[in-house]
Amino acid sequence: MLFSYLPDREICxxxxxxxxxxxxxxxxxxxxxxxGQELSTEEKSLLEQWVNDDEANRKLVEKIYNEDxxxxxxxxxxxxxxxxxxxxxSKNRKVRILPFNRRTILYSVAASVTILITLAIGYQLLQPDxxxxxxxxQTDLAGAYIxxxxxxxxxxxxxxxxxxxxxxxxxxESGKLTGKNGALILDRPGTSEGxxxxxxxxxxxxxxxxxxxxxxxxIWLNADSKLSFPDRFSASERQISISGEAYMEVAADAGxxxxxxxxxxxxxxxxxxxxxxxxxxxxxxxxxxxxxxxAVQAADKYKIIRPAEMxxxxxxxxxxxxxxxxxxxAWKSSIFLFRNAPVTEVLEEIGRWxxxxxxxxxxxxEKTAGFTARINRNERLDKVLAVxxxxxxxxxxxxxxxxxxxxxxxxxAENQP
Numbered sequence: 509m510l511f512s513y514l515p516d517r518e519i520c521x522x523x524x525x526x527x528x529x530x531x532x533x534x535x536x537x538x539x540x541x542x543x544g545q546e547l548s549t550e551e552k553s554l555l556e557q558w559v560n561d562d563e564a565n566r567k568l569v570e571k572i573y574n575e576d577x578x579x580x581x582x583x584x585x586x587x588x589x590x591x592x593x594x595x596x597x598s599k600n601r602k603v604r605i606l607p608f609n610r611r612t613i614l615y616s617v618a619a620s621v622t623i624l625i626t627l628a629i630g631y632q633l634l635q636p637d638x639x640x641x642x643x644x645x646q647t648d649l650a651g652a653y654i655x656x657x658x659x660x661x662x663x664x665x666x667x668x669x670x671x672x673x674x675x676x677x678x679x680x681e682s683g684k685l686t687g688k689n690g691a692l693i694l695d696r697p698g699t700s701e702g703x704x705x706x707x708x709x710x711x712x713x714x715x716x717x718x719x720x721x722x723x724x725x726x727i728w729l730n731a732d733s734k735l736s737f738p739d740r741f742s743a744s745e746r747q748i749s750i751s752g753e754a755y756m757e758v759a760a761d762a763g764x765x766x767x768x769x770x771x772x773x774x775x776x777x778x779x780x781x782x783x784x785x786x787x788x789x790x791x792x793x794x795x796x797x798x799x800x801x802x803a804v805q806a807a808d809k810y811k812i813i814r815p816a817e818m819x820x821x822x823x824x825x826x827x828x829x830x831x832x833x834x835x836x837x838a839w840k841s842s843i844f845l846f847r848n849a850p851v852t853e854v855l856e857e858i859g860r861w862x863x864x865x866x867x868x869x870x871x872x873x874e875k876t877a878g879f880t881a882r883i884n885r886n887e888r889l890d891k892v893l894a895v896x897x898x899x900x901x902x903x904x905x906x907x908x909x910x911x912x913x914x915x916x917x918x919x920x921a922e923n924q925p
Contacts, residue, residue, distance in 0.1 A: 546877055661709050663685075709729065770793055772793045772806055781797075781798040783795070796836035881896075
């Protein structure tokens with residue numbers, strides 16, 4: 509049971525109606541805080557008073573604030589018929605006289621249901637049904653009807669002027685390039701040993717693309733990313749450059765090491781699958797490994813990364829942490845996945861996906877609370893902004909391709925138990 513520690517003296521001295529209201533209020537506050545929502549000064553004081561009142565209360569709250577614990581509870585919650593359970597609870601409330609112990613249990617169950625329902629609301633933010641999303645309070649809706657990213661990119665051959673990629677076939681001195689259905693496929697005909705030609709595929713904001721290199725390596729480019737590579741590799745090495753974000757499945761070739769150059773260093777691989785995130789202005793570059801093995805290099809530092817590990821590179825350092833690699837690949841599955849992410853990071857990601865420039869109003873001040881959500885990237889912009897506004901982290905206005913960021917507002921309904 510999530511909520512089982514209510515002080516006996518409160519149950520004894522409070523009227524029955526006030527007991528229920530107080531219990532539900534506490535459950536709602538715990539649930540909102542667990543989801544990263546901001547509480548008012550009065551709400552914080554009420555919650556802190558209850559937490560400090562009993563050591564058991566403090567331990568319970570710490571457990572609820574643990575993300576892994578909440579996810580396990582949500583899985584169990586999905587197996588519960590909440591509507592039927594609440595109906596049965598309501599019927600029990602019609603009994604005029606209840607033994608003291610049964611009342612205590614009843615209030616605890618009510619609080620448990622409240623927390624689960626509150627967390628369920630947060631879970632809906634993680635996987636929202638946006639078909640009936642409320643109207644944005646400060647958004648120019650006509651300007652917010654912006655569709656998500658699509659497959660589009662440009663190609664530069666030998667530093668020539670970029671050309672839009674589409675259904676086309678092009679030839680270089682050493683290879684054949686076939687563009688079709690959002691993909692660029694490179695083939696090296698015969699055993700040509702001609703001079704390699706430098707190619708650049710660049711996705712704009714609001715664009716993604718797939719590239720298969722001449723060695724069979726597969727690369728998925730996220731929005732606002734650039735891939736530089738030759739139309740054919742030498743027999744002894746394979747080298748490419750990445751700016752932005754890309755997921756790669758590198759073709760194995762022990763005799764020809766594969767190197768990915770970034771603004772902060774290099775990644776050396778033989779045959780592996782990994783995600784690289786290295787946007788300009790990003791403080792730390794992130795390389796997340798799914799399978800195989802890579803070596804991350806930054807200046808004179810060099811670290812081996814294994815599956816389910818992420819290397820964060822910046823300021824000449826490399827930090828390695830254990831992660832769920834699927835989180836880094838959510839974008840490839842058309843999902844925005846944020847876990848306690850700073851709102852500025854969230855907004856930059858949205859700007860890249862919907863081809864928007866992020867402009868912060870002078871009145872905006874980033875809150876310390878992070879943003880957690882799982883949102884379908886195929887939704888229109890106005891639907892996504894509605895989810896962000898519901899978190900009270902920010903509100904928005906659209907002016908052309910500018911997304912104006914304004915202070916968030918807590919709706920009155922969110923303060924009610």
